[in-house]
Amino acid sequence: MNKDPNLIFLIGFMGCGKSTLGKKVATKTGYSFIDLDDLICQKINMSISEYFDLHGEAAFREIERETLHSLYGIKNTIVATGGGTPCYDDNMQWMNKNGKTVYLKIPPKALLSRLSQKDIDSRPLLKGKSHEELLAFIESKLEERSPFYKQAKIIYDVLQSNPKDLIKQIVL
Numbered sequence: 443m444n445k446d447p448n449l450i451f452l453i454g455f456m457g458c459g460k461s462t463l464g465k466k467v468a469t470k471t472g473y474s475f476i477d478l479d480d481l482i483c484q485k486i487n488m489s490i491s492e493y494f495d496l497h498g499e500a501a502f503r504e505i506e507r508e509t510l511h512s513l514y515g516i517k518n519t520i521v522a523t524g525g526g527t528p529c530y531d532d533n534m535q536w537m538n539k540n541g542k543t544v545y546l547k548i549p550p551k552a553l554l555s556r557l558s559q560k561d562i563d564s565r566p567l568l569k570g571k572s573h574e575e576l577l578a579f580i581e582s583k584l585e586e587r588s589p590f591y592k593q594a595k596i597i598y599d600v601l602q603s604n605p606k607d608l609i610k611q612i613v614l
């Protein structure tokens with residue numbers, strides 16, 4: 443089994459702060475930082491929203507899986523995954539096998555309040571929804587995805603923890 447604890451996968455719902463926390467922890471630990479969505483955009487040469495419109499979600503999930511698996515073997519890196527990454531195909535199992543997974547846990551209302559209009563407009567699953575629709579969507583999608591997120595090795599409570607707590611746990 444290829445088990446590299448120096449590859450860290452941050453997982454959790456859209457808006458939970460995976461990229462922000464990932465960049466902070468990377469700066470403090472000297473690890474590299476990769477945003478999976480950015481890597482996908484480089485590959486497809488367009489935004490995720492444009493890709494969804496052109497090819498649909500199923501095609502996106504295939505590219506997402508391929509891009510995740512392309513990280514095999516990299517070291518000393520923090521990866522911010524997409525909100526749906528752990529919930530499709532064998533992705534969660536793959537991440538647990540090849541690195542250390544961290545679930546950034548945060549309740550739906552707090553998630554919603556952290557999402558700016560720009561964040562909403564750039565995410566195909568959120569755009570065009572009213573405030574009420576967004577809250578209902580986040581609540582049900584989070585419940586649906588929680589069984590996957592909860593398979594993470596480490597649970598990071600976004601409202602209670604700080605980056606130092608995480609650094610202590612991952613750089614062991």
Ligand code: S3P
Pocket residue numbers: 454455456457479490523524525526527564565566567
């Ligand atoms: C998605 C989350 C997005 C992006 C895509 C789909 C999802 O990433 O991968 O829009 O299914 O939750 P972020 O979690 O970085 O917003």
